Amino acid sequence: MKIVENAEYIIQSVTDVDRFGKRLVQMGVLPGSHLKIIRVGFRGSTLEVMIDQGQSIAVRSKELAMLDCKLIAIPLSALSPEKGRKYKIKNFTGGRGFIQKMKNRKISISDIFEILESHPFELKTRHGTIVAGHGEAEKIIVEPVN
Amino acid sequence: MADKTLTIAICSIPNTGKSTLFNKLTGAHQAVGNWAGVSIEKKTGHFKLNGHTINLIDLPGAYSITPTSIEETVVRDYLLKTPPDFIINIIDARNMYRSLGLTIQLAQSGVPMIVAVNMMDEARRAGLEIDIGILSNHLGCPVIPIVARTGEGVGELKKTLLETIRDPSKFRPPNISRPPVVEDAIIALAKKLDKINPDPSLNKTFIAERLLESGELPKDISVDDNALKDIVKDVKHLRLRAETSLGENLSITCAQCRFNSARGLVNEATSETIKVPDKFTKALDRVLLNKYAGLPMFFLIMFLLFQGIYALGTPLQTLISDFFANIRNILLSSLLFGSLPDMLSNFIIEGVLNGVGIVISFFPLIAIFFIFMSLIEDSGYMARAAFLLDRLMHKLGLDGKAFINILLGFGCNVPAIMGTRILSGRHNRIRTMLLIPFTLCSARFQVFVFLAAILFAPLTAPWVVFGLYALSFIMVFVVGFILKLFRIAGKPEPFIMEIPPYRVPTVKTVSLRAWMEMKSFLYRASTYIVAGVIIVWFLTNMPPGVEQGSIKTWAGQIGQFLQPVFHPIGIGWREVIALIFGFVAKEIVVGSMAVIYGADTVTQIAASITTLQGLSFMVFILLYTPCIAAIAAIKAESRSWGITGLSLFLGIAIAWITAFIVYQGGLALGFR
Numbered sequence: 001m002k003i004v005e006n007a008e009y010i011i012q013s014v015t016d017v018d019r020f021g022k023r024l025v026q027m028g029v030l031p032g033s034h035l036k037i038i039r040v041g042f043r044g045s046t047l048e049v050m051i052d053q054g055q056s057i058a059v060r061s062k063e064l065a066m067l068d069c070k071l072i073a074i075p076l077s078a079l080s081p082e083k084g085r086k087y088k089i090k091n092f093t094g095g096r097g098f099i100q101k102m103k104n105r106k107i108s109i110s111d112i113f114e115i116l117e118s119h120p121f122e123l124k125t126r127h128g129t130i131v132a133g134h135g136e137a138e139k140i141i142v143e144p145v146n
Numbered sequence: 147m148a149d150k151t152l153t154i155a156i157c158s159i160p161n162t163g164k165s166t167l168f169n170k171l172t173g174a175h176q177a178v179g180n181w182a183g184v185s186i187e188k189k190t191g192h193f194k195l196n197g198h199t200i201n202l203i204d205l206p207g208a209y210s211i212t213p214t215s216i217e218e219t220v221v222r223d224y225l226l227k228t229p230p231d232f233i234i235n236i237i238d239a240r241n242m243y244r245s246l247g248l249t250i251q252l253a254q255s256g257v258p259m260i261v262a263v264n265m266m267d268e269a270r271r272a273g274l275e276i277d278i279g280i281l282s283n284h285l286g287c288p289v290i291p292i293v294a295r296t297g298e299g300v301g302e303l304k305k306t307l308l309e310t311i312r313d314p315s316k317f318r319p320p321n322i323s324r325p326p327v328v329e330d331a332i333i334a335l336a337k338k339l340d341k342i343n344p345d346p347s348l349n350k351t352f353i354a355e356r357l358l359e360s361g362e363l364p365k366d367i368s369v370d371d372n373a374l375k376d377i378v379k380d381v382k383h384l385r386l387r388a389e390t391s392l393g394e395n396l397s398i399t400c401a402q403c404r405f406n407s408a409r410g411l412v413n414e415a416t417s418e419t420i421k422v423p424d425k426f427t428k429a430l431d432r433v434l435l436n437k438y439a440g441l442p443m444f445f446l447i448m449f450l451l452f453q454g455i456y457a458l459g460t461p462l463q464t465l466i467s468d469f470f471a472n473i474r475n476i477l478l479s480s481l482l483f484g485s486l487p488d489m490l491s492n493f494i495i496e497g498v499l500n501g502v503g504i505v506i507s508f509f510p511l512i513a514i515f516f517i518f519m520s521l522i523e524d525s526g527y528m529a530r531a532a533f534l535l536d537r538l539m540h541k542l543g544l545d546g547k548a549f550i551n552i553l554l555g556f557g558c559n560v561p562a563i564m565g566t567r568i569l570s571g572r573h574n575r576i577r578t579m580l581l582i583p584f585t586l587c588s589a590r591f592q593v594f595v596f597l598a599a600i601l602f603a604p605l606t607a608p609w610v611v612f613g614l615y616a617l618s619f620i621m622v623f624v625v626g627f628i629l630k631l632f633r634i635a636g637k638p639e640p641f642i643m644e645i646p647p648y649r650v651p652t653v654k655t656v657s658l659r660a661w662m663e664m665k666s667f668l669y670r671a672s673t674y675i676v677a678g679v680i681i682v683w684f685l686t687n688m689p690p691g692v693e694q695g696s697i698k699t700w701a702g703q704i705g706q707f708l709q710p711v712f713h714p715i716g717i718g719w720r721e722v723i724a725l726i727f728g729f730v731a732k733e734i735v736v737g738s739m740a741v742i743y744g745a746d747t748v749t750q751i752a753a754s755i756t757t758l759q760g761l762s763f764m765v766f767i768l769l770y771t772p773c774i775a776a777i778a779a780i781k782a783e784s785r786s787w788g789i790t791g792l793s794l795f796l797g798i799a800i801a802w803i804t805a806f807i808v809y810q811g812g813l814a815l816g817f818r
Contacts, residue, residue: 016395019214020640025401026210026218027642028247028408031394039435046536046546048435048645053243056645058533060540063640 001065003044006093006141008036008073020063035069071144077137081115086145088112094139102140105130112145149197152311157221157252158236159245160207161644163264166294167236168204187785196308203230211251212359212397215639216572225255226356229347232310233259239269239276239291242416246408247401250322253285256349258314260306261289266299275417284411286318295655319349322407327391328399331358331384338377357381358388359397427647431530440534447527448553455514455557456588462510470503489690497683508560508775512667513660515554515561520659522550523568524651529643536641542626545570545641548578552622555585559776564663566783570643576635579780580793581626583772586618589732594764596736600752601760610761614768621769625800634792679774682730686723701726715805716759717766725766731773758817762809769801
C-alpha cells in the first residue's frame with residue numbers, strides 16, 4: 001500500500017484479527033468505503049485520512065497498511081516504471097493554468113498511459129511520449145487500469 | 147398511577163454531549179464509582195420526574211455494543227446483565243450516520259428508548275435540516291431535538307420520558323434487512339433462547355445477534371449456565387455456516403447491515419448528507435499541520451500558553467497564600483486562640499489551615515489551566531497537536547495527545563494529571579499519568595533555585611537548574627521506554643482519532659469546564675490532601691513536647707532509621723525530614739529546611755551539604771513522589787490504588803537509582 005498524499009483507496013475486506021479494521025467497521029467505515037489520504041505527517045508515521053462522510057480522522061500508516069485495500073487514485077509522482085502496467089488519468093489537482101499546460105501537452109483526463117521513465121516522468125500515451133516533471137506529476141492523479 | 151423508581155441509562159458514541167446532558171438532568175445529585183471489575187468511571191445521578199425517582203446512569207462512550215474496547219465491553223455487559231428500564235440515546239445532529247449504528251443496535255434491544263438529537267443549533271447553522279418525524283418513524287421510538295449545552299429541548303425530553311413511562315407499549319424495534327443466512331441464524335437462536343428465558347425485558351433476537359457476533363455472552367448473565375453452554379455450541383455451528391456462506395466475519399456483516407440502514411435513514415431524514423471540511427479549516431490546516439511549520443507553530447502556541455498560565459496564575463496564587471498568612475496572623479493574635487494549648491493551636495495552624503491553604507492555592511492554576519485546555523480542545527487544535535506529536539509519543543506506546551499533558555506537567559503536575567481524562571483509552575491515560583510526575587513542575591523549580599543558589603557559584607547555578615530540566619525530559623522518555631516493556635492497563639488500542647473542523651469556543655462551555663474541574667478537584671482530591679497534610683504534621687511534631695522537625699520527632703526517627711538507605715546517595719537525616727515534608731508540597735521543602743536547620747539556614751546548609759550531596763538531593767527531589775495533591779489526582783483519575791502505589795514506587799525507585807548514579811559517579815570522578 002503506497003502511503004502518499006492524495007492517494008485514494010477502497011476498503012476491500014476486514015479480517016477477524018485486524019483490531020484496527022474492526023474498530024473502523026464499528027465506526028461505520030465498512031468494506032466498500034473510500035479512504036483518501038489528505039496529509040502525511042512528519043516522517044510518514046501518522047496520516048490524516050478523509051472517510052466517506054467528509055470527516056477527517058488521524059490514523060497510523062502502519063495500521064492502515066495492514067488493511068486490505070484497493071488503490072483507486074494516486075498521484076503520478078508516487079509511481080515508478082513497470083512494463084505493461086497501464087494507468088488512466090483521473091483528475092488534476094492544479095489550477096486552471098496547470099490544466100491548460102497539460103492540455104497543450106496533450107494530456108487530458110481519461111487518457112491511458114504506461115510509465116517509461118520516472119526522473120522526469122516519460123509517459124507513453126496514444127499521442128506519443130509525453131514528459132512531465134516531478135512537481136507536475138504530483139498534481140496528476142491517476143488510477144490503475146486492469 | 148403509583149410513583150416508581152426507574153433506572154435510565156444514557157448511552158451514545160463518544161463526543162455527542164452525553165455528559166453535558168447527564169449534568170443538565172441530574173444537576174448536583176451525582177455520585178462517581180467504578181464499574182465492577184474494571185477501573186472505568188461509573189457516573190450515576192438521580193432526579194425527580196412528576197413524583198417518579200429516576201436513577202440515571204452515564205454509560206461510557208461506545209461506538210457499538212459489539213465491543214472493540216474495554217469501554218464498549220462495559221456497555222454491552224451492563225445492557226445484557228442488568229437492562230435499564232429506559233435508554234436515552236444521543237445522536238450528533240451534525241453527523242448522524244456515525245451515531246446511528248449504535249442507535250439501531252440499541253433500538254433492537256427491546257428496552258424502551260428515547261433518542262435525543264443533540265447539537266441542533268450547530269446543524270442549523272451549517273444549513274442542515276433534519277426531519278425528526280422520519281427518524282422517529284424508522285427508529286420506532288420518540289426522537290427529540292435538543293441542544294444539551296443550552297438546555298434547549300431538555301424540557302421536551304423530560305415530558306416525552308414521562309409519557310413513555312406511562313405508556314411504554316408505543317415502542318417498536320426497527321427492522322433492518324440482513325442476508326437470509328444471518329436472519330435464519332438469528333431466528334433459530336432466538337427460538338432456543340426463548341426456551342431458557344433470559345431477562346424478559348430484552349429482545350431474544352437482540353441477544354441472539356450479540357451471541358452470533360462475538361460467540362460469547364458476559365459471565366453471570368441471568369440465564370441458566372448449562373442451557374447457555376448448550377446454546378454456545380449451536381452458536382459456533384451457526385456462525386461457521388453463515389461466515390462460510392458470506393465469506394466474511396459475521397460482526398462485519400452485521401455492522402454493514404446496520405450502517406446500510408443508517409445511511410438510508412440519513413439520506414431520507416436530512417436535506418444534505420456530505421459535509422466537506424470548510425475552507426477555513428482547510429486553509430488553517432495548511433499552516434498548522436504543515437510538514438515544516440506545524441511543529442514550530444505548536445511549540446509557539448504551547449509557549450504562549452505556558453506564559454499565559456503563569457502570568458495569570460502565579461499572582462493569584464500569591465494572593466491566596468497572602469490571604470492564608472493573614473488568617474494565620476489573625477488567629478495567632480486572637481485571645482481565644484491564645485488560650486488553647488500550644489499543641490492544639492499549632493495543629494490547627496500548621497496542620498489544618500495549611501492543608502486547606504494548599505488545596506485552595508491550586509484553584510487559580512487549575513481554573514486557568516482548564517480554561518486554556520478547553521480553548522485548545524474546543525477550538526479543534528488538540529486533535530491537530532496530537533497529529534503532529536503522534537510519531538514521537540508512539541515510540542513510548544502513547545498517542546500524540548499525551549504530549550500536551552506531559553508538557554503541561556512542567557507547569558503543574560496536578561491539572562496535567564486531571565487532564566489525562568481527555569486521552570482515549572485507559573492504556574494511554576494510565577501511562578501518561580505515570581510519566582507526568584517526572585516533569586519538573588514549578589514548585590520543584592522553586593526548591594532548585596533556592597538550593598542551587600546556596601550550593602553553586604552564581605554562574606553555575608542557572609546551568610544546574612537547566613540541567614535538571616534536561617534530566618526531567620530524559621527521565622520521562624526513559625521511564626516511558628521502561629513502562630513499554632511491561633503490560634500495564636491493557637493493550638494499546640488501535641489509533642483512530644477524529645479531526646474535527648475548527649470552531650470558535652464559547653465562553654459558556656469554557657467557563658463551565660473550568661468550574662466543573664475545580665469542583666471535581668475539591669471533591670475528590672481535597673480529602674486526601676488535608677489528610678496527608680495532617681499526617682505529615684503528626685510525623686514532624688510528635689511525640690508531644692519535642693521541637694518541630696527535630697531528630698526526636700517521628701519524622702526525625704524515620705530519617706535516622708532510613709539513614710542506611712539514603713547514605714549511598716549522600717542524603718543525611720535532616721534532608722530526609724525535608725523530603726517527608728516535600729511529600730505534602732514541594733514548595734514547603736525550603737520552609738522545612740529552615741525549620742530543621744534553625745537560625746541562619748543558608749550558611750548552615752552550605753556548611754553541612756557538599757555540592758555533590760546537594761546535586762544528588764536535587765535529583766532525588768526531582769524524581770521522587772510528586773506532592774500529595776498530584777498523588778490524590780492520580781488516585782482519582784486512575785480509580786486504582788494499584789496504579790497510585792505503582793506511581794509512588796516508580797518515583798522513589800527511579801529517584802534513588804538516578805541519585806545513586808549521580809552521587810557515586812561524582813565521587814568516583816573525584817567530585818565531592
